Amino acid sequence: xxxxxxxxxxxxxxxxxxxxxxxxxxxxxxxxxxxxxxxxxxxxxxxxxxxxxxxxxxxxxxxxxxxxxxxxxxxxxxxxxxxxxxxxxxxxxxxxxxxxxxxxxxxxxxxxxxxxxxxxxxxxxxxxxxxxxxxxxxxxxxxxxxxxxxxxxxxxxxxxxxxxxxxxxxxxxxxxxxxxxxxxxxxxxxxxxxxxxxxxxxxxxxxxxxxxxxxxxxxxxxxxxxxxxxxxxxxxxxxxxxxxxxxxxxxxxxxxxxxxxxx
Numbered sequence: 229x230x231x232x233x234x235x236x237x238x239x240x241x242x243x244x245x246x247x248x249x250x251x252x253x254x255x256x257x258x259x260x261x262x263x264x265x266x267x268x269x270x271x272x273x274x275x276x277x278x279x280x281x282x283x284x285x286x287x288x289x290x291x292x293x294x295x296x297x298x299x300x301x302x303x304x305x306x307x308x309x310x311x312x313x314x315x316x317x318x319x320x321x322x323x324x325x326x327x328x329x330x331x332x333x334x335x336x337x338x339x340x341x342x343x344x345x346x347x348x349x350x351x352x353x354x355x356x357x358x359x360x361x362x363x364x365x366x367x368x369x370x371x372x373x374x375x376x377x378x379x380x381x382x383x384x385x386x387x388x389x390x391x392x393x394x395x396x397x398x399x400x401x402x403x404x405x406x407x408x409x410x411x412x413x414x415x416x417x418x419x420x421x422x423x424x425x426x427x428x429x430x431x432x433x434x435x436x437x438x439x440x441x442x443x444x445x446x447x448x449x450x451x452x453x454x455x456x457x458x459x460x461x462x463x464x465x466x467x468x469x470x471x472x473x474x475x476x477x478x479x480x481x482x483x484x485x486x487x488x489x490x491x
Contacts (some may be wrong), residue, residue: 238303241376274321327361329459394466429475
């Protein structure tokens with residue numbers, strides 16, 4: 229992996245502020261609740277409670293600093309996660325498959341119309357919890373999540389490195405007449421196999437990630453022909469890209485990890 233000096237093509241992503249802000253708000257609300265429940269509001273009347281409050285504030289400040297030292301590093305060698313207590317890394321050559329999921333998060337739900345307007349104007353990535361799980365050939369795992377700032381950008385960089393050879397390999401096998409398995413889904417030149425069904429690619433009208441599920445819709449059917457949690461399908465975004473190449477009626481979305489996601 230890269231040394232302490234910045235390597236060519238290296239990208240660093242620090243911890244997001246969201247989890248730290250939530251932690252601070254929860255602790256301050258808890259302290260406020262403790263003080264609000266006292267009959268005597270004077271600070272000097274509750275020395276024990278004062279020390280408890282200071283200890284909680286100090287612990288929160290310490291956790292804020294510790295979390296802030298966590299870093300995700302992507303470079304020419306692979307992906308590395310660093311924290312004050314541990315380090316985990318996975319080289320590109322050892323990554324066997326990916327699992328991807330988007331979970332919509334409505335953080336503005338309690339703010340009425342104003343919250344709805346803020347949510348509509350905010351970045352798509354800020355309204356979702358993203359998780360890209362990298363699984364090595366030795367079955368060890370490394371997760372890239374919205375814990376890091378600009379997680380969508382980090383995931384896009386990783387997928388940009390991993391997806392092209394996976395997609396090309398699948399296309400080559402399909403051209404040879406094979407059916408390529410993506411976990412519970414099979415894909416051939418003419419059909420998608422799901423459970424006992426065979427769905428002709430010419431009849432597919434839409435294939436997308438609807439929240440946390442992969443959904444495929446078929447001509448003349450109101451219900452989805454396929455609906456499965458996206459993280460149950462290995463290399464689900466590669467599956468979608470190969471499917472798009474076989475079904476020209478489906479708009480191609482490229483590598484963008486959020487382009488195929490409907491919140």
